[in-house]
Amino acid sequence: MQLSLESVRAVMGLRPDILPGLVLERAQPRTNRLAATVLTLVHAQGLRLGATGKAQLAAANARRTEYAHxxxxxxxxxxxxxxxxxxxxxxxxxxxxxxxxxxxxxxxxxxxxxxxxxxxxxxxxxxxxxxxxxxxxxxxxxxxxxxxxxxxxxxxxxxxxxxxxxxxxxxxxxxxxxxxxxxxxxxxxxxxxxxxxxxxxxxxxxxxxxxxxxxxxxxxxxxxxxxxxxxxxxxxxxxxxxxxxxxxxxxxxxxxxxxxxxxxxxxxxxxxxxxTGADRAPRTRYGFFLGRGPALPRTVVEERQGLTMVRCPVGGFLLVDGPVVSPELVDAACRQWPQAALPG
Incomplete structure (x- = not known):
């Protein structure tokens, strides 16, 4: 197994002679997400990072430290x-x-x-x-x-x-x-x-x-x-x-x-x-955040008037089946749970 600038270039379908700055540019989009890897490979090979590269590498290390913490x-x-x-x-x-x-x-x-x-x-x-x-x-x-x-x-x-x-x-x-x-x-x-x-x-x-x-x-x-x-x-x-x-x-x-x-x-x-056919998929319901007011130390799922609210340590969420939530539905939830708050 070889992890190097050469192999990273190949993974992204780049020419072997493309400059490191262009490698980093291509590494950043969602289709690759290899920026931190490219930065550390450039550093390991003794190439110049410059002020911009050093700042980006410091940010990547800070994120890594934060997530470990x-x-x-x-x-x-x-x-x-x-x-x-x-x-x-x-x-x-x-x-x-x-x-x-x-x-x-x-x-x-x-x-x-x-x-x-x-x-x-x-x-x-x-x-x-x-x-x-x-x-x-x-x-x-x-x-x-x-x-x-x-x-x-x-x-x-x-x-x-x-x-x-x-x-x-x-x-x-x-x-x-x-x-x-x-x-x-x-x-x-x-x-x-x-x-x-x-x-x-x-x-x-x-x-x-x-x-x-x-x-x-x-x-x-x-x-x-x-x-x-x-x-x-x-x-x-x-x-x-x-x-x-x-x-x-x-x-x-x-x-x-x-x-x-x-x-x-x-x-x-x-x-x-x-x-041969579909398996039964889980029903996914999404939480529409209604603020910190309805928070509870333990998580409970409450049903009222056809509405479902999850009350948990970080707030309250109205459970919905899709990404679009009507203002009328949010108003109804706020009437049922007075601690809730409209977004914004």
Whole structure:
């Protein structure tokens, strides 16, 4: 496995002689998200960063430090697993950063999740909360986010912490929500990246992450990874990742081609299973924030006059089924819960 400016250029489909400044420019958009990695590779190779590059690298390191600190706060209140982010960067070469705009924490226990959310919220006053509720037969799952401005610049990407009770929520059609995660940490992170392919094509960062994780898994860990891919119904998506890594020879990831070969049959089997009909997807309801007033120390879901309010440690949320909420619905919620407040 080789992680270098050469291999990063190849991952993004750039010429091998393109200047580092242009590599950084191409690394920044959502389609790649490799800026911090490029900055640290430039620094490691002794190339000039200049004032702008040093400031960007300092901002990336500050974000990394902040997320490590907040993960520690959350861990005081919950049994958690870091998804992607620092858990993947652990497999990067020493001194090379992974670009992480947010920190994702898996906390399967609902009470522990809300305790961790409350603790991080208290540590970062003024954070803007958001939440979704996923309802499946016999269980409910939460996705909660806190977002706040970067400490030194309003032009920088906002900081965010995301908390979920389930990492694998499916495709809303043929793949249902699957609770839990593999015992092997590299398998967990690979499957998290594969899960995201239900919503988007592999990005440059995804290919790089997959390469370092596949290299860390090696031949010895492949049987367990294949079993996990089958159990969490992600063999087709993991195959796409393996093929994307194998298509970049500059990465020198020997494990990718072998993994792709071993995934061919389970991927075909899973694709055939999906073709037989839809699985029952969880019902997703979105939280429309109605202020801090309705907050409660413990999370409750209240039903009144056909309206549903989630009252939790960070405020109150009106549950809705789509992105558009009528003013009349918000007014009705405020009448039922006088502590609520209209946005703005």
């Amino acid at each position: 907040l993960t520690g706060i959350a861990a005081e209140h919950a049994h958690l697993t870091v998804l992607k982010g620092a858990a993947v960067e652990h497999c990067y070469p020493d001194g090379i950063l992974r670009t992480s705009h947010d920190v994702d924490l898996l906390i399967p226990d609902e009470d522990e999740l809300w305790a961790a959310v409350a603790a991080v919220d208290a540590a970062r006053p003024g954070a803007e909360p958001a939440m979704s509720l996923l309802e499946s037969p016999g269980r409910r799952d939460w996705a909660v986010a806190l977002t706040w401005p970067a400490p030194e610049s309003d032009l920088e990407y906002p900081y965010a912490a995301e908390f979920v009770t389930a990492a694998f929520t499916g495709d809303n059609s043929t793949v249902p929500l699957r609770p839990g995660h593999p015992d092997n940490p590299e398998a967990t992170q690979l499957l998290c990246i594969a899960e995201e392919l239900f919503q988007q094509k592999p990005r440059g960062r995804d290919v790089l992450d997959a390469a370092v994780l596949m290299d860390a898994t090696g031949d010895a860990g492949r049987p367990a990874l294949l079993r996990a891919a089958a159990q969490w119904r992600l063999a087709p998506e993991l195959l796409r990742l393996a093929e994307a890594v194998a298509a970049v020879p500059q990465l020198r990831c020997r494990a990718a081609a072998g993994l792709a070969q071993d995934l061919a049959q389970p991927a075909a089997a899973e694709t055939a299973r999906r073709s």
